Amino acid sequence: MFFRLCMRLSLEIQEEVMRMSHMEANSMRSTRLVKRLSVVVATVAMAALAATQTASAAQLYVEHGGTQVQVDTRPLNGAPSWIWIYGSDSAFGGYVRFHGADGGTGKLSVGPGEAVAVNVHTTVTEINVCTVWEWNGLSTCGGWRGV
Incomplete structure (x- = not known):
C-alpha cells in the first residue's frame, strides 16, 4: 500500500x-x-x-474454534520468538502448544476473552492451537503448523 x-x-x-x-x-x-x-x-x-x-515473512496467524494465535520468529525486540494468544468469548478459553528449535516445548493458556503476549527464549518451529469447550477441560485442537 x-x-x-x-x-x-x-x-x-x-x-x-x-x-x-x-x-x-x-x-x-x-x-x-x-x-x-x-x-x-x-x-x-x-x-x-x-x-x-x-x-x-516471519509471522504466522492461526485461528481454531475462536482461539487466535500469532507467532513471530523475528519480533525485532531481541527475543528469538514472540507468541500472542486470545481465548474465545464463546468458549472456556484456549491454549497453544509449541516446539522450539532447541528441542524444548511449551504451552501458553488463556481464559475466555483474555489475551496474553510473551517472549519465547527459543525460535518457535511449530504450534498447535486448541480451544477449551467445557469447564472440565474438553478441548479440540487444530493440526500442528510449522512457523
Whole structure:
C-alpha cells in the first residue's frame, strides 16, 4: 500500500513537471530536480516495502474454534520468538502448544476473552492451537503448523 502510494506520488510529480515545462523558461532544471525527487521517493518506498516483507515473512496467524494465535520468529525486540494468544468469548478459553528449535516445548493458556503476549527464549518451529469447550477441560485442537 505504501509502495503504491509513493509510486503514484512519483508519477504525479513527473506529470506536473511536464505540464510546468511548457510554461517555464527554466523547465529543464525543474524537471531534473523533480525527477530526482521522484527517484528518491520510489527508493524510500522500495526500502519500506522490503523491510515490511522481511518482518512479516516471519509471522504466522492461526485461528481454531475462536482461539487466535500469532507467532513471530523475528519480533525485532531481541527475543528469538514472540507468541500472542486470545481465548474465545464463546468458549472456556484456549491454549497453544509449541516446539522450539532447541528441542524444548511449551504451552501458553488463556481464559475466555483474555489475551496474553510473551517472549519465547527459543525460535518457535511449530504450534498447535486448541480451544477449551467445557469447564472440565474438553478441548479440540487444530493440526500442528510449522512457523
